[in-house]
Amino acid sequence: MSSRGRRSQLAWEEGAGNARDRRLESSQIELQGSRGRGRGGSVATLVCEVGSYASQPANRFSFRAEGERSTEWRGPRIWVGRKADSTLPRQLKQSWLSLAEALPLVETLQLVEDEQISVFPSGVPWKKYSGEIDGLDVHIVVPGKDKTLGVDSVGTVPCSLLTYASAVALRPNLLINAGTAGGFQAKGANIGDVYVATEFANHDRRIPIPVFDKYGVGTIEATPTGNLIRDLKFKEGKLSTGNSLDMTLQDEEYIKANDATVKDMEGAAVAYVANMLAIPLISLKAVTDIVDDSKPTVEEFLKNMSMAASALSNAVPLVLKYVSGKTVADLHSS
Amino acid sequence: MSSRGRRSQLAWEEGAGNARDRRLESSQIELQGSRGRGRGGSVATLVCEVGSYASQPANRFSFRAEGERSTEWRGPRIWVGRKADSTLPRQLKQSWLSLAEALPLVETLQLVEDEQISVFPSGVPWKKYSGEIDGLDVHIVVPGKDKTLGVDSVGTVPCSLLTYASAVALRPNLLINAGTAGGFQAKGANIGDVYVATEFANHDRRIPIPVFDKYGVGTIEATPTGNLIRDLKFKEGKLSTGNSLDMTLQDEEYIKANDATVKDMEGAAVAYVANMLAIPLISLKAVTDIVDDSKPTVEEFLKNMSMAASALSNAVPLVLKYVSGKTVADLHSS
Numbered sequence: 001m002s003s004r005g006r007r008s009q010l011a012w013e014e015g016a017g018n019a020r021d022r023r024l025e026s027s028q029i030e031l032q033g034s035r036g037r038g039r040g041g042s043v044a045t046l047v048c049e050v051g052s053y054a055s056q057p058a059n060r061f062s063f064r065a066e067g068e069r070s071t072e073w074r075g076p077r078i079w080v081g082r083k084a085d086s087t088l089p090r091q092l093k094q095s096w097l098s099l100a101e102a103l104p105l106v107e108t109l110q111l112v113e114d115e116q117i118s119v120f121p122s123g124v125p126w127k128k129y130s131g132e133i134d135g136l137d138v139h140i141v142v143p144g145k146d147k148t149l150g151v152d153s154v155g156t157v158p159c160s161l162l163t164y165a166s167a168v169a170l171r172p173n174l175l176i177n178a179g180t181a182g183g184f185q186a187k188g189a190n191i192g193d194v195y196v197a198t199e200f201a202n203h204d205r206r207i208p209i210p211v212f213d214k215y216g217v218g219t220i221e222a223t224p225t226g227n228l229i230r231d232l233k234f235k236e237g238k239l240s241t242g243n244s245l246d247m248t249l250q251d252e253e254y255i256k257a258n259d260a261t262v263k264d265m266e267g268a269a270v271a272y273v274a275n276m277l278a279i280p281l282i283s284l285k286a287v288t289d290i291v292d293d294s295k296p297t298v299e300e301f302l303k304n305m306s307m308a309a310s311a312l313s314n315a316v317p318l319v320l321k322y323v324s325g326k327t328v329a330d331l332h333s334s
Numbered sequence: 335m336s337s338r339g340r341r342s343q344l345a346w347e348e349g350a351g352n353a354r355d356r357r358l359e360s361s362q363i364e365l366q367g368s369r370g371r372g373r374g375g376s377v378a379t380l381v382c383e384v385g386s387y388a389s390q391p392a393n394r395f396s397f398r399a400e401g402e403r404s405t406e407w408r409g410p411r412i413w414v415g416r417k418a419d420s421t422l423p424r425q426l427k428q429s430w431l432s433l434a435e436a437l438p439l440v441e442t443l444q445l446v447e448d449e450q451i452s453v454f455p456s457g458v459p460w461k462k463y464s465g466e467i468d469g470l471d472v473h474i475v476v477p478g479k480d481k482t483l484g485v486d487s488v489g490t491v492p493c494s495l496l497t498y499a500s501a502v503a504l505r506p507n508l509l510i511n512a513g514t515a516g517g518f519q520a521k522g523a524n525i526g527d528v529y530v531a532t533e534f535a536n537h538d539r540r541i542p543i544p545v546f547d548k549y550g551v552g553t554i555e556a557t558p559t560g561n562l563i564r565d566l567k568f569k570e571g572k573l574s575t576g577n578s579l580d581m582t583l584q585d586e587e588y589i590k591a592n593d594a595t596v597k598d599m600e601g602a603a604v605a606y607v608a609n610m611l612a613i614p615l616i617s618l619k620a621v622t623d624i625v626d627d628s629k630p631t632v633e634e635f636l637k638n639m640s641m642a643a644s645a646l647s648n649a650v651p652l653v654l655k656y657v658s659g660k661t662v663a664d665l666h667s668s
Binding site: 121123124146147149150151153154155156157158160161164165167168202204205206207208209211212214215216242243244245246248250269272273276277278298302 | 458481483484487489490491494495498502536538539542543545546549577578579582584603606610611612632636
């Protein structure tokens with residue numbers, strides 16, 4: 001159901017001529033408005049538990065046709081290029097506290113917290129860390145702590161809001177949702193595996209009315225990334241999302257119908273927003289617990305959380321290095 | 335947990351002097367930045383199934399202190415006043431198709447679809463209808479039809495996104511979430527009743543880890559509106575939200591713990607965003623089905639949907655007329 005892979009492009013920009021050739025090769029007519037002559041691109045990563053986010057600097061690669069109203073935002077375009085032109089304005093920044101789970105990745109990538117000015121409205125607990133990695137402008141955004149209870153803002157609603165707000169503020173070229181998941185050993189999952197989701201669906205939205213039932217499940221195909229999965233030796237599987245850490249009989253029935261190998265609490269909501277705004281998405285899920293064994297999920301989850309954060313801290317830099325200079329089409333063999 | 339009632343004010347603006355008196359009376363220091371001398375206010379209403387939304391015109395009541403960066407958005411402020419100054423710029427508008435369930439209310443209020451320019455990014459199915467009601471600028475926003483399946487975009491994720499995007503774009507003074515709900519006859523609910531939610535919680539976010547369990551339930555107190563409830567003869571009760579139309583045993587256990595009289599699929603998500611952005615919220619829920627009887631929920635829901643839409647079409651104009659010229663504090667006897 002997603003056409004993001006076909007509508008988007010991560011382009012290696014060595015100059016206008018080269019970029020134009022690549023556009024012609026892949027018939028990416030939506031990139032024809034680019035004025036990015038000699039300028040580099042960017043990447044950002046979304047971490048709902050642990051993750052990262054990619055965007056382009058403000059006022060670059062706007063792809064606006066002549067005569068368009070400047071107040072109309074036409075959605076993000078996909079562009080991951082080389083070293084950003086340092087003379088261009090940087091993204092706005094704001095002071096934020098760090099989030100424990102994202103810290104290993106923030107430290108690995110040597111990103112810095114934004115300061116003083118937020119790209120988000122006041123009142124939200126969302127945090128952003130930014131830096132330049134492999135010639136890409138990388139932003140890590142996290143939903144932050146619940147202001148009343150002080151725990152991480154997990155689940156579909158905070159993560160979909162963060163995805164939307166970040167997409168609008170940062171206009172990312174590529175979205176990477178790096179997070180944790182439960183895995184099914186019957187499907188081959190082991191603790192510590194990092195999966196790339198090939199399809200997203202929900203298992204806790206039961207609406208037994210014709211067509212609404214399909215809407216509730218909300219299946220979305222992932223941006224195809226077969227080459228990335230093969231070259232970086234990730235596992236691949238379908239992801240099913242629900243707002244609970246446990247699994248009822250009804251959840252299990254839906255998860256089986258969704259043919260899921262991994263189960264999380266955010267992925268399908270991130271994919272919903274990414275699909276709506278036509279942003280390519282790579283969803284990396286590190287397995288913290290095996291759902292279909294006799295060990296209690298909560299104990300396994302807590303015990304393996306830091307290991308999963310570490311696995312993602314290794315995986316995300318590999319993905320950033322891999323996508324740098326490639327088109328979205330390059331991520332998948334046709 | 336919500337302090338919206340104390341932090342916000344719906345003010346009757348007859349001029350700066352009068353407005354200042356009201357501010358002093360209620361110690362609403364956040365309104366001291368108002369430059370709205372002689373200008374009127376506005377209201378908008380959010381309809382996730384059927385609803386409405388209130389905002390102020392762009393560049394009005396910005397309450398920005400000197401020296402603040404214009405790029406930092408300080409969140410919406412609460413102001414519902416008299417007839418808007420027609421010389422001020424109107425909200426941006428965009429062409430949208432109508433949504434069946436909201437049409438009775440749109441027609442009752444004689445609102446018009448926005449045209450040409452959207453306040454939302456391209457790709458989203460969200461719709462907005464606007465007009466002036468009782469001296470208030472009223473916007474009805476609806477999440478629209480799923481682009482792939484063509485059914486209404488029900489549930490917490492689309493509605494929270496719409497609430498957030500509308501809040502950022504329209505800076506509403508007051509949010510009204512008008513929608514449908516299942517009612518519990520054990521709590522006194524009957525088909526066709528219109529309830530004002532006094533508290534919001536979730537019943538499908540089970541996270542059995544200390545503190546996370548409370549976060550999952552996510553209880554939020556409503557903006558106090560005792561006077562409105564009494565004067566307009568609404569019923570009042572706690573609302574529990576989940577993404578399914580049916581109710582499992584686990585859902586029922588949580589709904590009982592939430593002490594809910596009504597059950598819906600969006601309310602707590604709207605309240606989450608309103609609370610985060612400090613916007614007062616009135617949640618009107620028309621009962622379409624009795625959950626704790628022997629009749630199938632789906633049949634009752636479909637049969638009574640238009641009746642509920644009609645009940646909300648009556649209720650929302652009464653609420654708009656009632657809040658016009660009042661402060662938030664006026665809505666509740668202290």
